[in-house]
Amino acid sequence: NIEKFDVIVVGAGPAGNAAAYTLAKAGKKVLQLERGEYPGSKNVQGAILYADALEKIIPDFRDSAPLERTVIEQRMWVMEDESYVGTTFRSDRFNQMPGNRYTIIRARFDKWFSEQVQKAGALVICEMTVIALLRDAAGKVIGVEVDREDGKIYADTVILADGVNSLVASRAGLREDIKPAAVALAVKETIFLPKETVEARFNLKGSEGVVIEMLGSISQGMAGTAFLYTNKDSISLGIGCMLSDMKAQNTTPAELLEKLKQHPSVAPLIAGGETREYAAHLIPEGGYHALPELYGEGWLLVGDSAGFVNAVHREGSNLAMTSGRLAAETLLELGEKGLPSTAANLARYKARLEDSIVLKDLKKYRNIPDTLHSQRQFLSDYPALLNGAAHEFFTVDGQDKATKEKAIFNAFRERRSLLGLLGDAYRLWRATR
Ligand code: FAD
Numbered sequence: 001n002i003e004k005f006d007v008i009v010v011g012a013g014p015a016g017n018a019a020a021y022t023l024a025k026a027g028k029k030v031l032q033l034e035r036g037e038y039p040g041s042k043n044v045q046g047a048i049l050y051a052d053a054l055e056k057i058i059p060d061f062r063d064s065a066p067l068e069r070t071v072i073e074q075r076m077w078v079m080e081d082e083s084y085v086g087t088t089f090r091s092d093r094f095n096q097m098p099g100n101r102y103t104i105i106r107a108r109f110d111k112w113f114s115e116q117v118q119k120a121g122a123l124v125i126c127e128m129t130v131i132a133l134l135r136d137a138a139g140k141v142i143g144v145e146v147d148r149e150d151g152k153i154y155a156d157t158v159i160l161a162d163g164v165n166s167l168v169a170s171r172a173g174l175r176e177d178i179k180p181a182a183v184a185l186a187v188k189e190t191i192f193l194p195k196e197t198v199e200a201r202f203n204l205k206g207s208e209g210v211v212i213e214m215l216g217s218i219s220q221g222m223a224g225t226a227f228l229y230t231n232k233d234s235i236s237l238g239i240g241c242m243l244s245d246m247k248a249q250n251t252t253p254a255e256l257l258e259k260l261k262q263h264p265s266v267a268p269l270i271a272g273g274e275t276r277e278y279a280a281h282l283i284p285e286g287g288y289h290a291l292p293e294l295y296g297e298g299w300l301l302v303g304d305s306a307g308f309v310n311a312v313h314r315e316g317s318n319l320a321m322t323s324g325r326l327a328a329e330t331l332l333e334l335g336e337k338g339l340p341s342t343a344a345n346l347a348r349y350k351a352r353l354e355d356s357i358v359l360k361d362l363k364k365y366r367n368i369p370d371t372l373h374s375q376r377q378f379l380s381d382y383p384a385l386l387n388g389a390a391h392e393f394f395t396v397d398g399q400d401k402a403t404k405e406k407a408i409f410n411a412f413r414e415r416r417s418l419l420g421l422l423g424d425a426y427r428l429w430r431a432t433r
Contacts, residue, residue: 003153003154004143004154004155004156005029005030005031005153005154005155005156006023006028006029006030006155006156006157006331006335007019007020007023007028007029007030007031007155007156007157007158007159007328007331008030008031008032008033008143008144008153008155008157008158008159009023009030009031009032009033009122009158009159009161010032010033010130010144010158010159010160010161010162010168011032011033011034011160011161011162011163011303011305012032012034012036012039012040012110012113012114012117012124012126012161013039013040013043013110013161013163013303013304013320014110014113014303014317014320014321014324015161015302015303015304015305015320015321015323015324016032016034016159016161016162016302016303016324017032017039017110017113017114017116017117017321017324018053018057018302018320018321018322018323018324018325018328019159019161019302019324019325019327019328020032020117020120020122020124020324020328021057021058021113021116021117021120021122021328022057022324022325022328022329022332023122023328023331023332024117024120024121024122025120025121026328026332027121028331028332028335030121030122030123031122031123031125031153031155032117032122032123032124032125033125033128033129033130033144033146034114034124034125034126034127034128035126035127035128035129035130036126036127037126037127038111038114038126039110039111039113039114039124039126040106040107040108040109040110040111040114041107043106043107043110043163043281044106044186044188044279044280044281045104045106045281045316045317046103046188046227046229046236046238046314047103047104047105047106047109047229047236047317048071048101048102048103048104048211048229048314048317049067049101049102049103049104049109049317049318050100050101050315050317050318051098051099051100051101051102052100052318053317053318053319053321053322053325054318054321056322056325057321057325058116062098062099064112065104065109065112065113066104066105066108066109066112067099067102067103067104067207068102068103068104068105068207068209068230068231068232069102069103069204069207069208069209069230069231069232070094070095070099070100070101070102070207070208070209071094071099071100071101071102071103071209071210071211072090072091072092072094072095072204072208072209072210073088073089073090073091073202073208073209073210073211074088074089074090074210074211074213075087075088075089075210075211075212075213076088076212076213076214077212077213077214077215077216077265078215078216078382078383078386078387079214079215079216079217079218079263079265079383079387080216080217080383080384080387080388081217081263082264083265083387083390083391084214084216084265084387085383085386085387085390095208101211102209103209103211103229103230103231103236105190105231128146128147128148129146129147130144130145130146130162130168131145131146131147131151131168131171132144132145132168132171132172133145133158133168133172133174133299134152134154135298138297139297140297140298140342141157141158141172141296141297141298141299142154142155142298143155143158144158144168156298156340156341157298157299157300157331157341158298158299158300159299159300159302159324159327159328160174160299160300160301160302160305161302161303161305161320161324162305163303163304163305164178164183164281164282164283164284164304164305165178165282166301166304166305169292169299169301169305174292174293174296174299174301175292175293175301175305176292178282178284178286178307179244179286179290180242180243180244180247181242181243181244181286181373182284182285182286182287182290182307182369183242183243183282183283183284183285183286184223184224184240184241184242184243184282184283184285184311185240185241185242185243185246185253185280185281185282185283186238186239186240186253186280186281186282186283187238187239187240187253187254187256187257187278187279187280188236188237188238188257188277188278188279188280188281189236189237189238189257189261189275189277189278190231190234190235190236190275190276190277191234191235191236191237191270191273191274191275191276192233192234192273192274192275192276193233193234193235193270193272193273193274194233195232195233197272198230198231198232198233198234198235201268201269202230202269204230207232209229209230209231210229210230211227211228211229211230212227212228212229213225213226213227213314214226214227214228214260215379215383216379216380216383216384216387217380217383217384218239218256218259218260218263219239219241219256219379220249220251220256221249221376221379221380222241222242222245222246222249222251222379223241223242223245223369223372223373223379224239224240224241224242224245224256224379225239225240225311225314226238226239226240226260227239227314228266228269228270234273234276235269235270235273237257237260237261237266237270238257239253239256239257239260240253240283241253241256242285242373243282253280283304283309283311283316284304284307284308284309285309285311285369286307286369287307287311287362287365287366287368287369288359288362288363288365288366289366289369289370290307290369291306291307291362292306292307294306294349294350294353295343295346295347295349295350296343296346297341297342297343298341298342299341300327300330300346300349302320302323302324302327303316303319303320303321303323303324304316304320306323308320308323308358308362310361310362310365311365311368311369312365312368312432313361315361318357319357319358319361322356322357322358323353323358326349326352326353326356326358327349329352330346330348330349330352333348334346334348364432364433365431365432367430367431367433368431368432370431371427371428371430371431375424375427377416377420377424378424378428381415381416382424384415385411385412385415385416388408388411389408389411389412392404392407392408392411393408
């Protein structure tokens with residue numbers, strides 16, 4: 001008499017938790033398996049939480065979720081070794097509406113989310129690794145095998161929410177191994193400072209928070225970006241570049257992060273802080289063209305295991321939660337109609353994704369990864385040119401303004417040529433359409 005579940009969810013990150021919560025809440029018999037000591041123990045993120053995605057799953061999450069700060073200010077820095085040209089958007093309107101973006105600490109957040117999953121009725125087992133998928137004679141996935149003796153567990157459907165590497169899917173031949181050109185390697189430090197220091201340095205009060213996104217010379221010509229996020233009494237500082245670029249340049253992420261910490265615009269913001277956490281993690285940044293098959297006979301991929309990351313907007317956890325919810329809603333729909341989890345029926349999951357932010361945004365930016373790989377000027381020449389132009393423009397040295405403007409224009413023309421400049425404008429336009 002073998003115990004069988006309606007759904008097995010592999011992984012307890014945001015994607016798996018969203019799926020398990022939605023299914024359990026609707027009365028399904030759900031088993032969720034997590035290899036970590038507790039949900040979140042192995043997970044790394046910046047981290048910004050996008051409220052909208054979670055609100056659609058747990059509308060009153062703000063009452064109990066461990067949130068750090070509400071983002072009221074967004075800075076973007078285009079950097080050179082000694083300077084940056086930046087934009088800032090700060091608005092008190094973010095204080096007058098329910099928080100839209102929060103900084104979080106993933107270990108705490110995932111633990112909280114998992115508690116909600118368990119309260120909704122799912123059985124969650126940690127320190128259990130799924131090593132393979134079970135199939136019937138026709139090849140349909142009918143369960144999982146875990147790292148225990150007699151470790152076969154059966155279910156009508158398996159949701160793979162096991163993150164970027166998704167070894168389970170790769171081993172089962174559902175997905176190719178992720179390629180170095182389609183994945184970024186990111187490192188992150190959490191630097192602790194007294195709450196008052198964080199608030200004074202970033203002009204914050206109460207639970208207000210600031211995020212800074214950075215690009216330019218800090219990635220040493222590689223396709224990559226960096227970030228600085230304010231938490232209650234710490235700062236998350238990180239940088240990530242495409243793995244293929246890091247291999248080609250023989251650079252380690254630790255070196256990049258060390259240089260970032262020493263940048264004259266970053267160093268004063270973290271001065272005196274104590275680094276207590278250091279983590280490295282992969283991010284699937286191959287975009288739309290690198291997406292694997294998203295479903296098949298008895299199985300679905302959600303979150304990072306499906307490659308749902310919008311690198312341009314730094315959105316991953318929201319796409320993970322949204323895809324987890326949509327996978328669950330697809331199964332609930334099939335359940336209501338008495339339909340089995342065949343590939344033909346699970347195609348409804350893809351249709352839901354196409355109608356959502358997940359595939360709409362990935363489609364919009366489908367040409368970005370190729371553009372950044374082949375057109376290095378966007379991450380090296382233009383940051384240098386912009387910073388040079390700003391330096392020229394803001395240095396009062398007796399030179400008249402018309403001559404300065406000409407010098408700036410000539411610098412752009414010499415480095416990229418007139419045709420090159422026009423071509424770049426067109427490439428950028430095309431890549432974001
Ligand atoms: P994960 O969070 O990776 O969860 C997968 C889970 O599966 C893990 O708990 C893992 O232990 C478990 N697991 C894996 N294999 C098995 C197995 N065989 N058996 C059992 N369990 C298994 N996104 C944002 O939205 N905002 C940000 O600010 C942001 N910043 C980021 C900064 C960094 C440095 C990094 C690396 C990523 C960032 N992301 C950000 C992306 C975001 O972290 C991911 O998109 C998100 O975590 C994906 O969620 P997931 O549930 O699909 O995968």
